Amino acid sequence: MQIDLRTVTIKPLRQTFDNIARRIGADKPASRYQEGTLDMQQTANFHYRPTWDPEHDIYDASRTAIKMADWYAFKDPRQFYYGAYTLARAKQQDTAEANFDFVENRGLAGTLPESVRKTVLELLLPLRHVAWGSNMNNASVCAYSYGTGFSQPHIYQAMDQLGIAQYLTRVGLLLGDVESLDEAKRAWMDDDAWQGLRRYVEDSFVIKDPVELFVAQNVALDGLLYPLVYETIIDDVLSSQGGTPVAMLTQFMTDWFTETRKWADATVKIAAAESPENKEVMARWLSQWRDRSAAALLPVARIALGDRSDEVLGEVVQQFNARMAKAGVAL
């Protein structure tokens, strides 16, 4: 049975703003993602050149080698504007909080086999710094890329990575203490196992092309790191050794990667589908940064996987290649 509540209906003069109507048609209302994203960035009649980059306009599509007829071809399949983004993260945060409580209140950290605890501290804690590096890189892409369709997800990604660095810190404080964090930082600075990855991250800091930086950080590095560390080592290998509580503490990262890779894939696909030139550039960046990323992650994988590292990493790279092929870039 339906009840019929009556409201006074006034016929609107228009359904949405003209810039949106020009893109989607004037006869339908726009979504909040569309109104909050399309043409948000200024495009014309800038008054001054940046004193910090006089070669470019404030927003300048020529900062990247990727060329787009319309930068609003980039759409976030998650349709994240600020409201949708924060609501999604708050929900995940509720789960994460419940998981931390569960592990803490039942003293599950104390039930971890010592070998698992040691591996987790050695493997996960230096990744705080990798996440922090990603925070900085994504801020960079947000600041210097062109068009809100492309730039907007990067501020979300930047803050997500800060959140991940903070979750990892909490894991460290739960399974270890402040000294564990210090020890992990020392390893990050000095131990051979981490130097390839640290070099990768520091080299990414000086990439000037925002789309290349997106590839190096969000596609090539995260695209191998998350499947390797969170999906394989923690969820499979360590769980089978009694490390399930750790998988609870890192559920945020696993879920987050499943979600964000959809956006990363869509972005790669749109850039590559635009032109053969773009596709060539994307393929070059992807294979170059994938190879560096795989090489940097191998010694890290050894911390948990020992002899199996080559084999497991090889599988992760295979999956990555399949992902990219699906996004239209055969590597």
Next chain:
Amino acid sequence: MDMQVAKKKLGLKERYAVMTRGLDWTPSYQKMEDIYPYIAYEGIKIHDWDKWEDPFRLTMDAYWKYQAEKERKLYAIIDAFNQNNGHLNVTDARYINTIKLFISGISPLEYVAHRGFAHAGRAFPGAGPRVACLMQSLDEIRHAQTQVHSISNYNKYYNGMHDFHHAHDRVWFLSVPKSFFDDAITAGPFEFMVSIGFSFEYVLTNLLFVPFVSGAAYNGDMGTMTFGFSAQSDEARHMTLGLEVIKFILEQDPANVPIVQRWIDKWTWRGYRVLTLVAMMMDYMLPKRTMSWKEAWEVYFEENGGALFKDLARYGIKMPKCAEQIALEKDHLSHQAWSTFYNYAAAANFHTWMPDEDEMAWLAAKYPASFDKHYRPRYEFWREQAAKGNRFYNKTLPMLCQTCQIPMIFTEPGDATKICYREVDYKGDKYHFCSDHCKEIFEHEPEKYVQAWLPVHQIYQGNCFPEGTDPTVEGFDPLAAVLQYYKLEHGRDNLDFDISEDKKNFAEWRGQATKNI
């Protein structure tokens, strides 16, 4: 089960430190100056980034939780407001013109702030300032979007805001706020922080954001009021950041003091000139006034700002010298601005009108030293002319100030009968200014300000007509061509409120919603 050794509990400050600063490291594979190329050229010296005091200790988990709660409430109210035709509850349809001013003049600036804080956050090598800047960058995209979402419903029913992005980049008076933010984001990261973080957010927010939101509250606009109130706690964080930035820079090196003083002087004046639009909004556009511009300036700048600068005196910072001239202008600013917009109502994206008798009485009471003497007579004359069918629309273009880009409408400080003109010769060209302060800002960085995209110059150079326009044909109407370039519809988006479609529709719809006709 093993006995767990009780762990040392971290204090809030210590815990926040491992959550932020502990994440950072000193790179060795790339040089610091290559990773952070923008921090040296402004001449600011920072010796120890760790001396930065975190103005608020918010980790991401807490941020998501609080902000999501606010978003949930805000959008519920926006939905209810829209469903209930909340726009018909505003005091009268003139009020809606303040929303047009806001969405085309202010909301796009929130977006620039979002990108600017991402840039500043990336540029600073310290973990503390980076986290604070990036959180503000995230908040600013929130503000831009919640404003667009709240105002979207007004756009469905009223004219003038249908293409506000396009307008912001082109319409003559919108180059005033646009050039202000372009100026800030093209400056170095430290100057950006002083201009937006300190001068704009800390010193002037109560004179910009607050009057619009209070105006909305006084005039029954729950949509706008709600996003304003929802942004309040964000703004409080931004103000704290603005103050911390300035203290941090000043404490780091005495050589920073004169640089920062110059920035404060410059940005207080630049910000004040943008507030011209707010001043006229407060005194003329709100059917139900909250307070006069003059009162707002006295409370929020002279009293509150005075206390702030007293506090900063220990660092060697003085009250900006432009404050003296602003005090002399406060009896005139809003009236001179409204007169100008009344004149140029054919070329703007909102309507103007003459105040009625009651409103004139209010203005006379609020401005006893100036209103009856200088402004009432001209309004009465214009009103008479309009009644005779001679509503005046100025179709010639005014000279603009090279720095603030406002038409040269302001009078000499202390003499309301004489227009203030200043000029500078630079590399063979003559540049014009509305004031000594705008002139000084230009003289300090002429190479920057000669680049300004001045709308009037651009129109005269033929750059503001639709593509393919031939201005040499017989009977060419430049105003019509410029309006097409602005994508404004003549007779609908512009001209006097009295003859507007907004006025007519509002009356009809309100009747439909409240009477049985």
